Amino acid sequence: MPKWDEEKVRKLAQYFQELEYLFQDCQVNDNHQKKDYAVQYLTYDTGEMWMSVKEYKGEFTPAATCDEPKPAACAYTYEEWK
Numbered sequence: 001m002p003k004w005d006e007e008k009v010r011k012l013a014q015y016f017q018e019l020e021y022l023f024q025d026c027q028v029n030d031n032h033q034k035k036d037y038a039v040q041y042l043t044y045d046t047g048e049m050w051m052s053v054k055e056y057k058g059e060f061t062p063a064a065t066c067d068e069p070k071p072a073a074c075a076y077t078y079e080e081w082k
Helices: 009-025 031-040 044-052
Strands: none
Touching: 009 031, 031 044
């Protein structure tokens, strides 16, 4: 199960990499589904914060595959989300 210790901000990329491995193994291709699964492994407060970002409900490409110009969600840092 993927985990992200919110005290170790630098490990966020690793969290998403672990999710991507699972998405590939489970053949999850829908970005909306991926976003829903990504918040399942977070603390309640962090999940609520992620879901409050307007791009969460809209269509965007996950940061690992963002094309230029990057959607706003790809430009956020953890400090900006806090």
